[in-house]
Amino acid sequence: MSNFKVFIVVGVAVGVLGGGLVALFASGQKKPASSQGLATSSEDPVARTNASTHLPDRAAVLNNEGKNFMFAGKFAEASHRFREAVSLVPETKYFFNLGTSLFQEGKFDEALTALDGIRSANPTPQQMEKVVVLRGKILDECKAQGITCQGARPIESTPAPASATSPARAAPDRAAALNDRGKTLMLAGKFDEAESPFQEAVRLAPEPKYLFNLGTNLFQEGKFDEAIGALERLRTKNPTAEQLSKTEALLAKVYAECKEQRISCAGMK
Numbered sequence: 707m708s709n710f711k712v713f714i715v716v717g718v719a720v721g722v723l724g725g726g727l728v729a730l731f732a733s734g735q736k737k738p739a740s741s742q743g744l745a746t747s748s749e750d751p752v753a754r755t756n757a758s759t760h761l762p763d764r765a766a767v768l769n770n771e772g773k774n775f776m777f778a779g780k781f782a783e784a785s786h787r788f789r790e791a792v793s794l795v796p797e798t799k800y801f802f803n804l805g806t807s808l809f810q811e812g813k814f815d816e817a818l819t820a821l822d823g824i825r826s827a828n829p830t831p832q833q834m835e836k837v838v839v840l841r842g843k844i845l846d847e848c849k850a851q852g853i854t855c856q857g858a859r860p861i862e863s864t865p866a867p868a869s870a871t872s873p874a875r876a877a878p879d880r881a882a883a884l885n886d887r888g889k890t891l892m893l894a895g896k897f898d899e900a901e902s903p904f905q906e907a908v909r910l911a912p913e914p915k916y917l918f919n920l921g922t923n924l925f926q927e928g929k930f931d932e933a934i935g936a937l938e939r940l941r942t943k944n945p946t947a948e949q950l951s952k953t954e955a956l957l958a959k960v961y962a963e964c965k966e967q968r969i970s971c972a973g974m975k
Contacts (some may be wrong), residue, residue: 765795772803781810790818798829805840814848814855830879880912888919893917897926908936914945918953925960930973933960 772787776894788804808817821837821844829837848855858963884907890902904920917940924933937953937960964971 730762760944761794762944763947765791765800766948768794769800769803772807776803776807776810781807785811785813792823796823796827798824798827798833801827802833802837802840805844809840809844809847814844816843819854819891828878830882832882853902877910881907881913881916884910885916885919888923892919892923892926897923901927912939912943914940914943914949914953917943918949918956921953921956925956925963926968930960930964931967934972 752851768787768791772784772791775781775784775787784807785804788800788807791800792804801820805817805820805824808814808820818841821841824833824837845855884903888900888903888907891897891903900923901920904916904923908920909917921933921936921940924930924936934957937957940953941950961971
């Protein structure tokens with residue numbers, strides 16, 4: 707079997723709470739994982755989770771397990787986890803990670819199909835840029851190995867940025883930009899200026915990570931009741947287990963500060 711280039715993967719955090727896509731860095735030459743005789747775990751990861759766990763939480767667990775397998779070079783096992791994650795929650799990051807691991811296995815057609823699935827998952831322009839890069843690497847490898855990759859779409863068919871399409875597509879991208887602006891201001895200690903971008907991000911896309919950042923900033927401003935309100939709202943947005951854990955920790959800090967300052971804050975017993 708022909709050798710092909712393998713790229714080592716690392717996670718990249720998106721937002722304060724968001725999971726990350728996977729960045730690619732060139733490494734050496736290695737045979738596809740399918741030829742390395744890797745054993746597949748017989749233990750179903752879904753069975754290990756509690757039956758009452760929300761689907762996003764289960765998908766996040768599977769995604770993390772998949773990344774761990776990729777770090778260990780066990781790409782077949784990684785693909786299995788990512789495929790399960792996609793089946794539960796068809797998010798861009800899970801499609802991307804699946805495409806990456808399938809590429810590492812040498813399953814180029816399947817990798818391209820996974821990346822094509824991203825088109826229906828409302829990706830941001832930044833995410834699509836990463837997709838274009840990975841697609842290019844896959845197509846280059848197909849050419850280098852003299853393989854005609856079936857189902858490969860031209861890179862030019864990549865959708866235009868959301869700002870050039872419908873307002874519904876533009877809203878998530880605008881929210882992400884506002885969130886980034888708010889984080890920059892918050893890290894600079896400009897909490898009063900950061901509040902407005904975070905509030906607008908939440909208005910456009912009331913996602914847990916944006917609500918968490920807004921709650922954090924309001925806490926820094928000393929607006930404890932408003933911070934509690936944002937974090938309580940986060941609880942209703944189907945957060946992952948990690949997001950919920952961070953939220954509970956922040957709420958505890960807010961309540962502790964209320965008690966320290968002898969303030970009667972919302973929700974205090």
